[in-house]
Amino acid sequence: MALRTLLSRRTLAAAVRPQLGSTLGLRSLVTFSLPDLPYDYGALEPVISGEIMELHHQKHHQAYITNYNKALEQLELAMSKGDASSIVKLQGALKFNGGGHVNHSIFWKNLAPVREGGGEPPKGSLGWAIDTDFGSLETLISRMSTEGAALQGSGWVWLGVDKDLKKLVVETTVNQDPLVTKGANLVPLIGIDVWEHAYYLQYKNVRPDYLKNIWKVISWKYASDLYEKECPVH
Amino acid sequence: MGSTCFHTSAAPSSCLLSSTKRSYGLHDLKVGELGQLKVPISRTRKVSKVLAFYGLRSPPYKLDALEPHMSNRTLEMHWGELHRGYVEGLNKQLERNDILYGYTMDELIKATYNNGNPFPEFNNAAQVWNHNFFWDSMHPRGGNMPTLGLLDQIEKDFGSFTNFKEKFVDASLSLFGSGWVWLVLRKREKRLEVVKTCNAINPIVWDDIPIINLDMWEHAYYFDYKNDRAAYVKNFLDHLVSWDVATARIIRAEAFVNLGEPKIPIA
Numbered sequence: 001m002a003l004r005t006l007l008s009r010r011t012l013a014a015a016v017r018p019q020l021g022s023t024l025g026l027r028s029l030v031t032f033s034l035p036d037l038p039y040d041y042g043a044l045e046p047v048i049s050g051e052i053m054e055l056h057h058q059k060h061h062q063a064y065i066t067n068y069n070k071a072l073e074q075l076e077l078a079m080s081k082g083d084a085s086s087i088v089k090l091q092g093a094l095k096f097n098g099g100g101h102v103n104h105s106i107f108w109k110n111l112a113p114v115r116e117g118g119g120e121p122p123k124g125s126l127g128w129a130i131d132t133d134f135g136s137l138e139t140l141i142s143r144m145s146t147e148g149a150a151l152q153g154s155g156w157v158w159l160g161v162d163k164d165l166k167k168l169v170v171e172t173t174v175n176q177d178p179l180v181t182k183g184a185n186l187v188p189l190i191g192i193d194v195w196e197h198a199y200y201l202q203y204k205n206v207r208p209d210y211l212k213n214i215w216k217v218i219s220w221k222y223a224s225d226l227y228e229k230e231c232p233v234h
Numbered sequence: 235m236g237s238t239c240f241h242t243s244a245a246p247s248s249c250l251l252s253s254t255k256r257s258y259g260l261h262d263l264k265v266g267e268l269g270q271l272k273v274p275i276s277r278t279r280k281v282s283k284v285l286a287f288y289g290l291r292s293p294p295y296k297l298d299a300l301e302p303h304m305s306n307r308t309l310e311m312h313w314g315e316l317h318r319g320y321v322e323g324l325n326k327q328l329e330r331n332d333i334l335y336g337y338t339m340d341e342l343i344k345a346t347y348n349n350g351n352p353f354p355e356f357n358n359a360a361q362v363w364n365h366n367f368f369w370d371s372m373h374p375r376g377g378n379m380p381t382l383g384l385l386d387q388i389e390k391d392f393g394s395f396t397n398f399k400e401k402f403v404d405a406s407l408s409l410f411g412s413g414w415v416w417l418v419l420r421k422r423e424k425r426l427e428v429v430k431t432c433n434a435i436n437p438i439v440w441d442d443i444p445i446i447n448l449d450m451w452e453h454a455y456y457f458d459y460k461n462d463r464a465a466y467v468k469n470f471l472d473h474l475v476s477w478d479v480a481t482a483r484i485i486r487a488e489a490f491v492n493l494g495e496p497k498i499p500i501a
Contacts, residue, residue, distance in 0.1 A: 059461045096410045152357055153412035153433040154452075175411035196412075196452035197461060205316050205453060 029076050031069040034062050035105055043113040047217045049202045057108070060197055064100030064176070071097055099176035103156055106191050112219030122220035126189075126227040129161075133168040140170070145211040147172050148194045158182075159190040159223070163230045187230050189223035288328075288339070288362065290321045293369035300374055303469040308457045316453060317365040324358035331355070339363055340438060347439040360434035364414060364447065371446040373476035380477040384484050387493065391426040398428070399471055402448075405430045406467040412451040417480070419443040419487050443487040445480045 037057055042050035071093040078086035112118040121137055122130065134140040140159070147170060148157035155174040162169055164185045171182045179188040192214060199210035293313060298306035328334055334355060337345060343363055346356035379395055380388060392398040398417075405428050406415045413432040420427050420442050429437055430450075437444050448470055455466040 055460055063461065092410070155411075197456060200453055200456045204311055205319070 029072060031072065032065050032101055034058075034065055035108065037108055039111075039113050039116065044111060044118070044217045047213045048111075048199075052197075052199070052201050055201075056104075056193075056198060061101070061104040064097045064104065067093065068097035068101050095181075096176050099178045102178050103176055103188075103191055103193070106188055107193055109222040110190050110192075110219060111217050112221070114217065116219070117221055118217035118219050119215065120220065122224050124224055124228065125231065125233050126220065126224040129168055129227065129231070141215055143170055144190075144192065145208065145215075148192055148211045149208045151194055154195040157192050157194060158186075158188050160186040160188050161227055161230055163187050166231045187226065189226055190218060190220075192218075287325050288321055290318050291366055291369075293372075295372075295374050300372060300474060303458075303473045304372075305458050308454070311457070312449075312454060313365070313369065317362070320358045320361040320365065324355065324362055327355045327358060343436060344439055347435075357434045360436045363438075364434060364436055364449070367444060367447055368449050370479055371448075371476055372470075372474040373478070376476045377471065377473040378477065380480060382481070384477065384481045387426055387484065398426075401428045402471065403464070403467050406448060406450055407463055409450050415448045415450055417445045417447075419445060419484060419491060421491050424491055424493060443483070443490065445483050445487070446475055 034057070037053070040050075041053040041057070044050075044053060071090055075087060075090050075094065078090065121127065127137075130137055130140050134143065144157050144159060151157065151172050151174075153174065155172055155177075156179075158169075158171045158173065158179045160169050160171060160179050160182075161167070162183065162185050168189075169183075169186065171179060171186070173179060173181060179186045179191070192211065194207060194211070196205075199207065203210040290313075293309070297309040297313065300309065334342060334345070339359065339362070342359045343356065346353040346359055348356070379385065385395065388395055388398050392401060402415060402417065409415065409430045409432075411432060413430055413435075416429045416431065416437055418427055418429045418437045419425075426445070429442075431437065448467065450463070455463065459466045
């Protein structure tokens with residue numbers, strides 16, 4: 001992965017044309033690449049099929065990354081030319097593809113095979129916070145599943161923490177909007193993809209079944225660690 | 235929208251349920267748009283709930299007729315489950331809200347769109363309309379090119395048919411999330427345009443006249459093409475789109491939009 005970034009077109013160009021480097025600063029465009037999954041494609045069966053995981057990771061997430069990199073290159077070009085209207089025009093593609101990359105990277109960390117802790121309820125401070133803010137884990141799960149099922153079209157359902165107010169929130173976003181679009185202080189802990197590509201091949205159009213089952217492979221470890229970092233117990 | 239039915243197997247599969255014991259004769263019933271049966275509320279004698287239903291209309295071809303470009307499995311799921319689900323959802327919602335009785339489908343969509351702040355019924359109503367329009371926009375031996383007046387209008391408004399196809403493909407591939415792509419006749423500008431809308435939104439809410447549409451929700455193509463949207467759109471344009479139906483639609487649209495100079499005879 002690192003090698004690929006090193007040999008990306010832009011860094012080579014910067015190496016070959018030092019005079020350009022001096023005008024632009026010695027900055028080369030940081031591009032993104034597909035993160036590996038910490039488990040096999042089939043490891044989440046029967047909750048999420050291997051076919052879906054492979055397509056979701058290798059085709060959808062990769063497409064977001066490819067288009068994001070393309071948009072970033074176009075943005076850099078527009079910025080260097082001072083082309084204000086192009087810069088603004090690119091924001092849609094940046095938000096969509098960049099959001100897609102950010103969201104899916106979180107999603108892979110939110111999932112884990114059952115033998116690696118998937119489905120185990122959260123312990124520690126996150127467990128307490130859930131009980132305080134929602135009453136019980138079951139209530140939280142039921143609320144997120146309901147909001148995810150009610151979302152029209154494509155989007156995500158989130159459990160986030162407001163790092164200023166130190167409160168947990170449940171939110172939905174449309175398309176690939178990251179959670180920060182709902183509040184600058186919101187940090188995403190758990191995100192569930194409710195785009196049709198995330199479940200259609202297996203659950204057909206019964207999104208509620210997908211949402212009911214996915215909790216069996218949700219890993220609360222990433223969420224707990226992040227929560228403890230954002231809301232440290234003194 | 236007069237979806238002039240070109241199909242021979244007209245099966246207006248709408249059912250009528252009433253909790254009164256009175257049975258309605260055919261003369262009591264009005265046939266609304268799209269073949270559904272509506273019951274005028276004023277005809278009820280007893281004070282009991284009358285339920286009027288919209289029906290699920292079949293596509294004008296068998297479910298496997300669009301193979302290999304759109305599989306039987308896709309149509310069974312897309313029409314049989316999803317489209318049916320929208321119809322049933324809409325009927326359930328209308329049960330609870332009799333302010334919306336008596337509307338035609340077009341009026342219902344415009345009313346529930348509420349100028350951009352849609353009511354919950356909008357999604358179901360618009361999706362029922364959109365999918366009916368979609369099935370009609372396709373044909374087993376579709377594709378090729380439009381002819382005569384429609385081709386002239388396309389060439390006038392897009393430059394060439396190839397240019398139109400490019401714009402249509404671009405719009406489809408640049409649509410973020412779920413939505414539809416339309417070839418629409420703009421009423422005020424009096425020209426054809428390619429328009430993309432998100433989720434269930436439909437150009438009739440802006441008083442424009444749709445000519446063809448393409449479903450870009452993932453459920454429309456995922457079984458057959460996975461995430462290869464480009465192949466899906468190309469196959470739609472090359473093999474499925476029914477220019478005959480589009481021609482009929484634009485002919486009807488000319489009753490509402492003046493596309494050329496009117497030929498006023500000089501006395």
